[in-house]
Amino acid sequence: MTSVVVVGGGFTGFECTRHLLRELRKHNASADISVISPVDYMLYTPLLPDVAGGVVDARFVAIPLANTLRGVQHIRGRVDSVDFDRRTLVFIDPEERVRSLSWDRLVLTPGSVTRLFDVPGLAEYARGLKSTAEAIYLRDHVLEQLELANVDDDAGRAVARRTIVVVGASYSGTELVLQLRALADSATKHMNYAPDDVRFVLLDLAEQVMPEVGEKLGAAAQRVLTMRRIDVRLGVTLKEVHSEHVVLSDDSLIRTRTVAWVTGVTGAPLIEELGLPTEKGRLRVHSDLQVPGHLHVFAAGDAAAVPDVTRPGKITPPTAQHATRQGKVLGHNVAASMGYGKKKIYKHRNMGLVVDLGPRHAVANPLNIQLSGFPAKVVTRAYHLYAIPRFVNRWAVGLAYLTDLFFDRSVVSIGLSSEEDARFHASEGIPMPGPD
Template sequence: MGGYRQMVTSVVIVGSGFTGFECARRLARLLRKDDVEVTIISPVDYMLYTPLLPDVAGGVVDARFVAIPLAGSLKRVRAIRGRVDHVDLQAHRLQYTDLEQRTRELSWDRLVLTPGSVTRLFDIPGLAQYARGLKSTAEALYLRDHVLQQLELSCLEDDAELAQARRTIVVVGASYSGTELVLQLRALANAAAKQMNFDPAAVKFLLLDVAEQVMPEVGEKLGNRAQRVLRRRGIDVRLGMTLNEVHPDHVVLSDDSRVAAHTVAWVTGVTAAPLIETLNLPTENGRLTVQTDLSVPGHPDVFAAGDAAAVPDVTRPGMITPPTAQHATRQGKTLAKNVAASLGRGKKRDYKHHDMGLVVDLGPHQAVANPLKIPLSGFPAKCVTRGYHLYAIPRGVNRWAVALAYLTDALFARSVVSLGLSTQSDAQFSSSEGIPLPQAG
């Protein structure tokens, strides 16, 4: 058995996000012979469909429905749950920490680095302690429960100022993720207020961004439409603004004004996973430098793509592809073909993809989208947005569940209940970077 194992070519994929998942799935189809073993190693045992995390935070979609399990979804792929801590590029070995905090080793003949990204933080006092992001189901569930708990507590307060602070929610980041989040939380708060018998307008939302436009990714025309939706929903949009300090019961804005608030969501962008810094390889804007065929310069047996890699955009010379799910999925397909080609199965090709546009869900009955550069808003954009997500989720039962969730949301009031599924420590920014410590007992 030992001799047989030594003859098997090992392909190891680090990370189970859009890129790693799609690469593993395609490789399993391309490398059907028994002489190649494909392994995917990740801190979690699923691929997370992150575009729907605002829907999870808003109570539209169950967290299980946005998680695609690796077991069963990836045929002929060995899945290992662990956090990769060190890669020895010369010895073709890596070290990882398993669920019980044990250090283990794994050898590889081809290495695919797709560890993804983490929330980009800044040196703002109190930010890491009191704000929460939106990169994991734990963070989405915590935000949902925290908002509902604060609204419940506000109904018991005798102090009007304290009650208002509990009913004030600050979201930092007016890109499409932050904009979707604030509008889903608005819809959740409206449903909660009606069921708790107070005026929904008493819940105040503040959306901040240092940029001068809401969602610059979709262009000025659609960005302005999105901003009009935000203002109609009662969102206080302040552009050219960010945080100076975060405290348990208030924030200090960059204009030195003070806002009493008990809920702060930080959705300002991402940076490459910490593993990239340990490789001692060239980077660009913190992302690993790769060639147009997604191989790492000087290491023909190593490939990288997704949010952690600076993939050249051949359609825009001198630029790198943005960290979007659209690019990540398509890069996964190219990765699979090029890794297979490096093993003598097919020919390599450069990654080339023209942007197909964006879809942004703006809460009940509203969305903006620019599929194939055609600007849409309102109900047509809503249909395109939800249709795209149902198409893009890579598992039939998850599509079915999300479709039923959409239908339920259209026909019934949102369920207002705090289940306590995610603790404050679960939702810390650092928790989404690896495996949490095992629980005692």
């Protein structure tokens, strides 16, 4: 039987496997399909800011592969290298054992990791927002710092504990800062200080917040940020990060013990190990998602530089919208490579974006219709409930939304994710920088 190995169980790998199963069923055929991934779930990342802000539980945004991809073998592990001539790959399992696997068809969908820059102290003191460990850590850490500030007898250190810096004012950084503000507002109701004693700073090198939604909606988001008392500083970024302060590129200093780095992504480290041509850190593929020169190897999603045939010369941006649709085409084309159906090329026009800006606010541009305020909020939440790919998870998120509508957010840090768990290398698999 033909063996198909899918590397990565995120948006693309998950959708590819679902569609491959569907195609094979349609042709009354079967294959030996394995999905190999370090985690046993597909993570619905657009709701990570809600996890960090305490609106939804991390389990609600984790779609279990075992419950959803029946008949598929799931292997826990991180792929380290691929031998294209021998058609094998090597992976490290959760107990650090080195193992290998052979394949007839290989689908590379390991996604992306946070793009780090050479900012002193960044990898040590900042944390990202790409994994459940990072989102849970941010929620717990912010609450813990507020609790500690309450009883700190050093006034300067207490200020640092109550100051949160988020770097990156694109949609996920903006969502994060506003969700954390809502969490902090709930917390301060039960603590000894006024909401304004907790300070949030949002930084970006760009001249506008959320340039990806255009000027009008960017301005609407800026108004929400101002109303929610976020200190937005544009045209600046981090120059240095220390345990109790950061230095900005304009040489100003902010005392803080919480730095969230949400500035963008680059292809997963595996991509560089493959020794194949890349573009902007993503693996080059043809528009049918096949890897050039390797007939039986496919790739898509954040890890691949997929040509955008609707914008000649450009590649598709790293979004869930493209990843999901590319996954479908991948599933179809892998089946076609086995003789079931005909290959397709990937073509999709951007459908717009929904951005949740915390309590009562959102902006959205579905099909280029510009929405803000209450209509955008309804569209945003309805969209997520539609897009989460499993009924039980949709149900749980729906109930969490309802709870959030009527009750204060729980001021509880359970401590499931430690400072170490949330480091970029531990939570996202970014290699640790070697000694100079």
